[in-house]
Amino acid sequence: MSKKEKIAIVGAGAVGSTAAYYLSQDSNLEITVFDYGHGQATKAAAGIISPWFSKRRNKAWYKLARLGADFYPDLAADLEKTGADTSSYQQTGVYLLKKNEEKLQELLDLALSRLEESPIIGQIKLLKASEAQEKFPGLQGFEKLLYASGGARVEGAKLTQILLSASQLSYVNKEVQIQPLGEGYRIDGQIFDKVILATGAWLGQILTPLGFKVDVRPQKGQLRDYYFENLNTDAYPVVMPEGEIDIIPFDNGKISLGASHENDKGFDLTLNQGILDSFQNQAQTYFPHFEAAEQKSARVGIRAYTSDFSPFFGEIAELPGLYVASGLGSTGLTIGPFIGNQLAKMVLGQPTQIDPADYPTNKYIKKSN
Incomplete structure (x- = not known):
């Protein structure tokens, strides 16, 4: 029997819980979710899915918001197939x-x-x-x-609870740090092949000790x-x-x-x-x-936002196998599940529906001098 690839997801809000749900469908993966949950935006959020009336000129943002709204019926259909509750989105x-x-x-x-x-x-x-x-x-x-x-309306806390309950994973309620190794990453005494950081406004607190400046507030x-x-x-x-x-x-x-x-x-x-x-x-x-x-x-x-109020997601070039998402602001429940789904595809090496290059991590995460 081949060894399962170990994936860690830090943060179980809209992004992390959706990524966990889709990755856990792959029986060749072993998923562990670390979530401290203190002040998490998703748990405190009542979301409105209605991006089509926005006059923001940022075309990349609107595309992400539009696809985020489109994704909800797909997510509900996937949950329904497994007998999971779909009432968090109506x-x-x-x-x-x-x-x-x-x-x-x-x-x-x-x-x-x-x-x-x-x-x-x-x-x-x-x-x-x-x-x-x-x-x-x-x-x-x-x-x-x-x-x-x-x-549509979304109850954030209910959504994450449903996604995690419908997933095959280990859940650890703990604040953690990450240590890069030659291959993989150590978190809480365990070694993981790949990691998703979906910690919202707390992203800087994890990446700053690793020598990065993070534009997330x-x-x-x-x-x-x-x-x-x-x-x-x-x-x-x-x-x-x-x-x-x-x-x-x-x-x-x-x-x-x-x-x-x-x-x-x-x-x-x-x-x-x-x-x-x-x-x-x-x-x-x-x-x-x-x-x-x-x-x-x-x-x-506590939501996360960037200096230009734009979200980002993808792999950190200097840390292969480490994926991040942040800066979603008040549209976290609109775009968060879709980004989580796209990150899951990136971890699996599958093509994404949207180009992460339009939401570059290196614009907001830079090595300290």
Whole structure:
């Protein structure tokens, strides 16, 4: 019997858990996941899958986001084949609001221009308030909005739990460092042939001791969950008003509200109720019932972003067999699973759907002088 190749994945967020899931399908591999989990962005995130209305001029970023949205149905289908739960991802549609409602036509035209390459967008149309309230009762503060049926919501913590549960692997809840060897890498006393570092904002803490400068910074994100006993929110669309807040309904009367984008707090995980109260005050313009929630809870996580707000992934040239991904920012749940899938293909020596050269690691990870 041939010896199994040993693969380590450090970090079990959206990227790491997806890579682990796909690699674990190969019986010739032995997968170990190391995950400390403290402050992990994915676990604290309520994701919106709706990149088609973005006006960012970065074409490489948009391609990654578009393919990330396209990937979710494939991931759900793969999970379904093995009998795994697929409910962490649900296409309930998305509502976009603008203070100047004339701008909605521009977004409609933009989405229509992208429909041919992204049929997942689904039905796109402008809705009057009364029409919008049929899908989201009690929503107000606008005369019309833009609706796309293909928009989706993702519960980050549930997604990673499902992926890990559906994988054949060893799981170690521990903060670790990595030691390059002549061949392979030592982590926690074990030697691995290849390694994926999916540690988000903490990537620098692993690579700096190895003599690298890493252009990855922490961004604090906070949101609040509201629970309503008498609301059937299972099919409510996601609501994206202009500004920082998003209203993200989930099953069983839960509606999440957030999330903040704080670039000056480092790795501070302290909840700021003032920020969350401010979000609630803004959101009550559109849904006055937040004040009446039977229960509230809050969560906080740390995203990773780069100096130009672009993500990167691939192999580090100076460390063969060591693969990384970071800088996903607030689109982590949109693009993270797709990047994890692409990294798994790279580890297996398979062709990727997207060229890692367009998201180069050497732009953000450089040897120290």
